[in-house]
Amino acid sequence: MNRTELIRQIKAKRSFLCVGLDTDITKIPAHLHAYEDPVFEFNRQIIEATADLCVAYKPNVAFYEGAGAAGWKSLQKTWEALPKDCLSIADAKRGDIGNTSKMYARAFFDQRHSGLGFDAVTVAPYMGSDSVRPFLEFDGKWVILLALTSNAGGLDFQTIKDGEGTMLFERVIQTANTWGNADNLMYVVGATRGEAFATVRKHAPHHFLLVPGVGAQGGSLSEVCEYGMNADCGLLVNATRSIIYAADGRDFAERARQEALALQREMERELLMRGII
Numbered sequence: 001m002n003r004t005e006l007i008r009q010i011k012a013k014r015s016f017l018c019v020g021l022d023t024d025i026t027k028i029p030a031h032l033h034a035y036e037d038p039v040f041e042f043n044r045q046i047i048e049a050t051a052d053l054c055v056a057y058k059p060n061v062a063f064y065e066g067a068g069a070a071g072w073k074s075l076q077k078t079w080e081a082l083p084k085d086c087l088s089i090a091d092a093k094r095g096d097i098g099n100t101s102k103m104y105a106r107a108f109f110d111q112r113h114s115g116l117g118f119d120a121v122t123v124a125p126y127m128g129s130d131s132v133r134p135f136l137e138f139d140g141k142w143v144i145l146l147a148l149t150s151n152a153g154g155l156d157f158q159t160i161k162d163g164e165g166t167m168l169f170e171r172v173i174q175t176a177n178t179w180g181n182a183d184n185l186m187y188v189v190g191a192t193r194g195e196a197f198a199t200v201r202k203h204a205p206h207h208f209l210l211v212p213g214v215g216a217q218g219g220s221l222s223e224v225c226e227y228g229m230n231a232d233c234g235l236l237v238n239a240t241r242s243i244i245y246a247a248d249g250r251d252f253a254e255r256a257r258q259e260a261l262a263l264q265r266e267m268e269r270e271l272l273m274r275g276i277i
């Protein structure tokens, strides 16, 4: 899905919600264990219940890799079940020397080789340009580069200042802007970082930002919008546990829908307030 189409979907659905699919077999409702692939069945019902309310889905690959070959199969079936009007994001946080990154990119982007054809993959910037460029070489795909993450440890390195007073995450954005552009590169900025969005926007006024950290991690959606929204919206705000684990009974999908709906309504208000819709 390209940038124009993503913006069109945001305006049509009045939402910039990304639903995380971090499906932990120990947390899914007991009755789903009767299915051949309980993880996939859980995802299928979550997707069916939320597809009109969100513009992206983000399975975190760790939750599938942990189950070995069966987990990869669940991930593949989940990717196949994602609606075509939603951006599909593999949250894999990859990045290695060039020839290895090329294989990682193939694994998530190239359906002919791997059976997976995600629109976007999260990538770690630590190993630099040759570790990121192989992902950018895939036409029509997105790299979502970690910039300022939502976790407490994100402050261990990412906000260290160099001699000019520039923080590491700013350098990441400045440098990565020379590798890709707003049509193939997004940045991860945690919702827990509030006013840091103003700094991010100084360096990346037009790029989309993937924003995890609302819901279970306590980030503020209104703060993210105040400092981070641009004229095209420019935000994909992810919520995972607060949506998919809203309930653990037979009504889990309906309760997930209610949580997603509450976020979508808040997003609609933000889009209206800023004249984007």
Ligand SMILES: O=c1ccn([C@@H]2O[C@H](COP(=O)(O)O)[C@@H](O)[C@H]2O)c(=O)[nH]1
Pocket: 020, 022, 060, 091, 148, 149, 150, 151, 188, 189, 190, 212, 213, 214, 215, 216, 217, 238, 239, 240, 241, 242
């Ligand atoms: O800075 C980051 C980068 C990635 N994540 C991932 O997003 C989701 C958040 O899940 P919640 O349940 O909504 O907290 C999860 O997959 C993380 O690995 C992040 O949280 N922060």
